[in-house]
Amino acid sequence: MSKLTIGFIINGQKKTIETTTSTRLLDLIRDDLHLTGTKEGCGKGECGACTVIMNGELVASCLILATQSDGAVITTIEGIGDNECLDPVQEAFIETGAVQCGFCTPGMILAAKKMLEENPHPDEEEIKRGISGNLCRCTGYQKIIDAIKLAANRLSSKNGGRSEKDD
Amino acid sequence: MEEFPQGLQNSKDFSGGDSKKCQRTVPCQGYFAPQRIEEALEILSRYGKEIKIIAGGTDLLVQYYDRLYEINNWLDLKNIKELKEVKINKNQMIIGAMVTHTQLESSEDIKTYYPVLSQAAADIGSPQIRNRGTIGGNIVNASPAGDLLSPLMAYDAQFKLQSNQREMIVPAEEFFIGPKKTILQPNQLLTRIILPLPEEKTYGCWIKIGKRKALAIATIILALVVKMAEDNKTVKDVRTCLGSVAPTPIEIKEVRKKMAGKNFNQLDFAELGQIVEDKISPIDDIRGTREYRKDVAKEIMINALEEIDSARRERNY
Ligand SMILES: Cc1cc2nc3c(=O)[nH]c(=O)nc-3n(C[C@H](O)[C@H](O)[C@H](O)COP(=O)(O)OP(=O)(O)OC[C@H]3O[C@@H](n4cnc5c(N)ncnc54)[C@H](O)[C@@H]3O)c2cc1C
Ligand code: FES
Ligand code: FES
Numbered sequence: 031m032s033k034l035t036i037g038f039i040i041n042g043q044k045k046t047i048e049t050t051t052s053t054r055l056l057d058l059i060r061d062d063l064h065l066t067g068t069k070e071g072c073g074k075g076e077c078g079a080c081t082v083i084m085n086g087e088l089v090a091s092c093l094i095l096a097t098q099s100d101g102a103v104i105t106t107i108e109g110i111g112d113n114e115c116l117d118p119v120q121e122a123f124i125e126t127g128a129v130q131c132g133f134c135t136p137g138m139i140l141a142a143k144k145m146l147e148e149n150p151h152p153d154e155e156e157i158k159r160g161i162s163g164n165l166c167r168c169t170g171y172q173k174i175i176d177a178i179k180l181a182a183n184r185l186s187s188k189n190g191g192r193s194e195k196d197d
Numbered sequence: 198m199e200e201f202p203q204g205l206q207n208s209k210d211f212s213g214g215d216s217k218k219c220q221r222t223v224p225c226q227g228y229f230a231p232q233r234i235e236e237a238l239e240i241l242s243r244y245g246k247e248i249k250i251i252a253g254g255t256d257l258l259v260q261y262y263d264r265l266y267e268i269n270n271w272l273d274l275k276n277i278k279e280l281k282e283v284k285i286n287k288n289q290m291i292i293g294a295m296v297t298h299t300q301l302e303s304s305e306d307i308k309t310y311y312p313v314l315s316q317a318a319a320d321i322g323s324p325q326i327r328n329r330g331t332i333g334g335n336i337v338n339a340s341p342a343g344d345l346l347s348p349l350m351a352y353d354a355q356f357k358l359q360s361n362q363r364e365m366i367v368p369a370e371e372f373f374i375g376p377k378k379t380i381l382q383p384n385q386l387l388t389r390i391i392l393p394l395p396e397e398k399t400y401g402c403w404i405k406i407g408k409r410k411a412l413a414i415a416t417i418i419l420a421l422v423v424k425m426a427e428d429n430k431t432v433k434d435v436r437t438c439l440g441s442v443a444p445t446p447i448e449i450k451e452v453r454k455k456m457a458g459k460n461f462n463q464l465d466f467a468e469l470g471q472i473v474e475d476k477i478s479p480i481d482d483i484r485g486t487r488e489y490r491k492d493v494a495k496e497i498m499i500n501a502l503e504e505i506d507s508a509r510r511e512r513n514y
Contacts, residue, residue: 033226051228052265054258074259075326087299090325093258095265097228098273141324163323163372 036100040065041109049096056080056091058099067107069137071165078164081137082106103105107136110143118188119143122181122189123174130168138164142178150186152178167183213324214294230273234280237386239359240272242453246383248272252295253329256338257324280333280388283307292390294333299343301332310394311400313420314348321345333387336372339379339445346373346446347420347438348403349390357389358382366391374512396426396433400508402501415441416485417493421501425461429513432456432464437498442479442490449476466502467489470495 037046040063049058059068071077073092082094083105086185111117119142122128129135138161145152145160152160157178158171166174207291217221229248231237241248248270248484251257261268274280280295283304290310292301301307301318308315321327321344336356354369358381372379381387401422405415416441424433451472456464479490 051271052268054265056214073262075255075322078323078325081325088324088329089329090255093253093255093325093329095228095254095271095273097230097271098254098275099249100230144324160324163325 034097036097038099038102038104040104041106043173044135053096054092055084055094055096055099055104058096059091059104065106065108068134069133071133077134078137078141078161079134079138081164083140083144088163099197105140107140108134110113110140117143118184119146119160119178119181122177126173126177126180128169128173133148134159134166134167136169138166138174142174142181146178146182146185156178215345227270228273229271230276232276232278234277234359234386234388235361237272237274237277238359241386242361242384244270244272250274250337250386252331252334255326255330256334256340274333276385285394288394290392290394292332292392294331294336294387294389295405296332298322298327298330298332298345302327307469311348311352311392311401313351313403313422314345316403317344317348317405317418318419320403320502332390333501335385337379337381339373339375341376341378341444341446342415342441343419343446344405344418344440347440348366348401348419349392350446350448351401351420351422351438352392352395353436354403355391356387357391358385359388360384360386364388369446370448371429376444394425395422398509398512399423399427400505402504404497404501406497417441417479417490417497418446419483419494419497419501423456423461423505425509429509430460430462431459432459437473438509439473439477439494442477442494447477449473451476461506465500466499469502470498473498 033048033050035048047062047156056068056070059065068091069079070092071079075090075093078090080090081088082091084099084102105186111120119139123135123139141161141164149156154175157175200503213334229240231240249268250272252274278294280293282293283296283300283306284291287304287327298318298321302315323331332345335343350369355366356369356372357364357366374380399422404419406417407415420438422436425431426433435453435456437449438446440446449472452469455469455472474491474495477491
């Protein structure tokens with residue numbers, strides 16, 4: 031199988047990487063870049079575990095060819111916070127108990143983050159619509175919705191800045 | 198072989214553009230992402246059936262889930278700006294084939310002139326699918342359950358098909374010939390969707406019945422568009438288009454005959470619903486039985502007529 035080289039910016043870093051025309055973006059992220067926060071659930075666009083943000087849009091990386099991401103700007107879950115400084119959405123998920131097995135969490139958090147960027151004050155229906163491409167087998171969704179509400183409140187009261195721990 | 202400017206960053210590294218690597222003993226793999234339609238057509242004519250056109254990939258990557266390796270060459274339309282535009286040209290709306298569902302949903306012009314199409318796009322899949330999936334992909338994929346197809350038919354859409362030999366414009370109705378079958382030839386690209394701008398008193402209603410709200414394949418789809426005369430009472434013309442009830446999206450032409458020229462106030466909604474029920478030929482499948490679909494078709498037709506009636510009355514005051 032012949033190979034080809036693509037380049038993109040992922041989590042703020044420029045990368046040039048060799049890939050093939052039958053590699054999915056999901057495989058490139060997990061197997062070649064070892065960013066294993068992005069998960070594979072269904073592989074068919076239905077579960078959202080593979081969600082990343084590409085060129086400012088929420089996408090399912092299992093439905094994108096690696097070559098299609100040439101020239102793109104990509105953010106994975108690893109790109110939005112770290113152990114020292116979590117993203118406010120991550121903090122809210124932890125505090126409300128919205129994480130059980132954690133498999134859906136990276137995708138769910140990226141979906142929530144993207145939605146809050148576009149709509150800082152979502153109502154419950156809008157939250158549901160925003161995460162409608164992400165399935166969770168564990169939580170029954172209510173705690174996830176609560177987490178997103180909490181994050182929305184904090185983000186708007188803090189003027190959209192990164193939150194430090196409350197108090 | 199020529200090189201394609203600004204495709205892959207290192208275009209010489211991919212076999213499709215490098216004759217030295219491409220000795221044809223094994224099929225060579227390539228990925229092309231040209232910036233102009235003409236280049237795309239040129240590549241298509243060269244590769245014909247040996248290349249796969251990819252738009253958003255939301256149908257293709259599911260279809261080829263475990264056999265992506267079977268595809269030797271890709272033609273990605275992502276860099277062709279012209280295909281991503283929604284614009285009004287005189288009395289027509291021109292929608293590029295690469296316009297995504299998200300773009301359709303958020304376009305004010307589409308919302309104003311073609312609310313049924315706007316709503317259909319908003320109801321598709323999930324944010325992830327709407328952000329990548331395109332109108333062109335939905336059309337060419339030609340699934341009987343494709344959500345945009347009945348609205349497009351209901352608004353008298355035409356499709357522009359181009360090859361490097363010639364271009365043609367075909368009405369939506371003639372484009373679809375069976376489940377996942379269209380008249381598109383391997384050397385042709387669908388480039389534009391052309392919709393006539395609707396007259397002022399045009400009303401529309403969109404109803405999709407599925408198993409759940411998100412990520413549901415439609416069990417049945419109805420797109421009803423009614424053009425009213427100046428008096429806002431006399432029906433001028435009607436399109437009753439359904440999806441998921443036949444091998445292709447269909448229009449129930451009998452409804453046209455029955456409604457045209459009539460006063461909306463004197464229409465018998467139940468009778469019109471019955472016509473729809475009688476004229477469709479749905480199948481049993483996991484999403485619903487034939488009988489279920491027939492019953493539902495009648496009900497949603499009645500609901501749609503009621504909805505249009507109340508929109509029409511609101512406008513009278
Ligand atoms: C989880 C999930 C949920 C979905 N939900 C819905 C839904 O609710 N409603 C619905 O209608 N669909 C749904 N779909 C199907 C799909 O997303 C849509 O049909 C979408 O519009 C396809 O567009 P695309 O750009 O991704 O097509 P692609 O996969 O890129 O292409 C589809 C086909 O069209 C061809 N093609 C694409 N563009 C052109 C062109 N310009 N010229 C010639 N050929 C072309 C390709 O070669 C391919 O054969 C869903 C899919 C998934 C995975
Ligand atoms: S793995 Fe991509 S959506 Fe499920
Ligand atoms: S926490 Fe287990 S799938 Fe959501």
